[in-house]
Amino acid sequence: MAYRKGNSFYTYGTDLVLTGVNMIKRLKELFNNLFTDSGKDDIGIGIYGPPNAGKSTLANQISKDLTGDGMSDVSEVPHETRAVEKKEKVNIEAEDGRSLEINLLDMPGISTNVDFKDFTEHGLEEEDAKGRAKEATKGIVEAIKYLDDVDACLVIFDATEDPYTQVNVTIIGNLEAKDIPILVLANKVDLEGAEPERVRDAFPQHPVLEISAKEGTNIDKLYEEIIERLS
Numbered sequence: 751m752a753y754r755k756g757n758s759f760y761t762y763g764t765d766l767v768l769t770g771v772n773m774i775k776r777l778k779e780l781f782n783n784l785f786t787d788s789g790k791d792d793i794g795i796g797i798y799g800p801p802n803a804g805k806s807t808l809a810n811q812i813s814k815d816l817t818g819d820g821m822s823d824v825s826e827v828p829h830e831t832r833a834v835e836k837k838e839k840v841n842i843e844a845e846d847g848r849s850l851e852i853n854l855l856d857m858p859g860i861s862t863n864v865d866f867k868d869f870t871e872h873g874l875e876e877e878d879a880k881g882r883a884k885e886a887t888k889g890i891v892e893a894i895k896y897l898d899d900v901d902a903c904l905v906i907f908d909a910t911e912d913p914y915t916q917v918n919v920t921i922i923g924n925l926e927a928k929d930i931p932i933l934v935l936a937n938k939v940d941l942e943g944a945e946p947e948r949v950r951d952a953f954p955q956h957p958v959l960e961i962s963a964k965e966g967t968n969i970d971k972l973y974e975e976i977i978e979r980l981s
């Protein structure tokens with residue numbers, strides 16, 4: 751069963767690389783004060799990553815495949831998911847007959863700062879953009895709090911983008927510090943510019959699976975890996 755291996759308490763201190771304004775202080779406190787042992791039985795698998803990496807597309811792909819229903823809205827506008835989306839009792843089966851019941855948690859995208867101008871660029875009115883930015887900031891805090899409740903994580907990156915970002919390194923670093931099992935997913939390999947090997951090079955300490963959440967590529971392999979590595 752995929753439970754946290756340690757109950758350690760980490761002071762992440764000055765190395766926390768988020769660089770936003772007041773949010774940074776808040777994020778530091780959250781990371782530093784997460785308790786680990788929740789004593790629950792369900793296996794919670796969180797989908798973490800930066801905005802637009804394809805977390806919700808993947809959550810929908812898995813949820814539709816295994817339950818018949820979708821679970822999240824998908825959009826090219828960043829921070830579409832601004833509150834944690836849950837799908838409970840999703841039964842994953844491997845080809846050899848092994849199975850695992852999980853609660854799937856689609857997280858808001860983690861970012862260092864949220865600028866409402868990122869949304870006006872996508873055509874939102876200024877007032878709506880400011881509201882979205884506020885909600886997105888809350889969503890990031892919620893996603894970090896949920897580190898307390900997840901037993902394992904899928905960390906998903908857009909393989910067409912530079913994997914060596916502060917956000918990506920911070921996500922991975924904090925999951926490692928809390929001994930949460932990780933499977934890294936290099937997504938969007940259907941796109942011509944995808945370079946999944948760069949994701950592998952950036953995080954050689956973790957297994958990396960190449961997927962296209964949109965097209966469902968390697969999703970069966972993902973089920974095998976979840977059962978193999980995260981259960």
Ligand SMILES: Nc1nc2c(ncn2[C@@H]2O[C@H](COP(=O)(O)OP(=O)(O)OP(=O)(O)O)[C@@H](O)[C@H]2O)c(=O)[nH]1
Nearest residue numbers: 801802803804805806807825829830831859963964
């Ligand atoms: N080509 C391609 N596009 C993808 C893939 N996965 C997601 N996308 C697109 O990437 C954009 C963002 O997808 P989402 O699933 O909303 O991303 P997210 O990580 O949930 O984003 P936030 O909720 O904003 O953090 C959408 O336009 C998707 O259609 C993929 O495997 N291939």
Ligand SMILES: [Mg+2]
Nearest residue numbers: 805806830831
């Ligand atoms: Mg989303």
